[in-house]
Amino acid sequence: MSKGEFLDTLRSKLTGEIPPGKVRENIDYYSQYINDKVRTGIAEQDVIQMLGDPLLIARTIIDTQGCSEATDSGTAYSYETDPQESRGRSFGRSKTMKTWQILVIVLVILAVLFSILRVLIPIILPIVLIGFVISYFSKRR
Template identity: 45%
Template sequence: MTKQEFFMKLRETLSDELNDRQVNEQVQYYEGYINEQIRLGRSEREVLDELGDPRSIAHNIIDGIEAGGSNAGYSVYEEYTENGENARQTEPTWKAKFKVYGTMAVILCIIFVVLMLVTRLIIWLLPAIVVAGAVLWIIKKINGQ
């Protein structure tokens, strides 16, 4: 099977269930993937054999979109090509989620460390705060307030 046959079958199967924008996004994703693999030195036949039947891929995409929304399974990211042009690509959702959750984990770790340091500072200063409070209370009592 050639790339053209692969895309024809993929587009045909996707067109039964998805709108043109969704079909084009999915075809662009696989076109980008295949071209990238060929650019890395793999043969077209090798890449297409690895991907398998385009109808099965299309059915998996349709099932994913029906289960999770219009962009289920993929999120859009921007990538710059060698000549500086902006090439719109898609990446699997797990990668996008990993980036988001990783960022959240780093932020939570920073918050944890800051809270730990503040807590240690308060614990370290607590005796001085208690003594100062007791002295102020005694002074108020002596002055009759």
């Protein structure tokens, strides 16, 4: 797929789904991104392959459009052109935590708590039972 085909596909899927200004903004962004990567020596085909399916990109833009309009209508896009800076980072990664990341953190915390309780209950339970037995017999005197 060429840059033109990529951008045409993206434009056709975004048109009518999001405001025209946002369509232009996204097309300009991806066009500039491709141009900058090609200037660094990466083949155009490789850049487009790294970006992925323009239909999926369009669907993601459309799905997130409502959220971004509610929070910030003047979203500015940026990316790093220095390969050293972007090493280990995926293109388009959000700085906010995703629901699955929060779920994983909660599950890890719960696992740690249950592990601690699993160790402490055999120690604490007999102490509590001995305390109840002592208080029961002290009241009977």
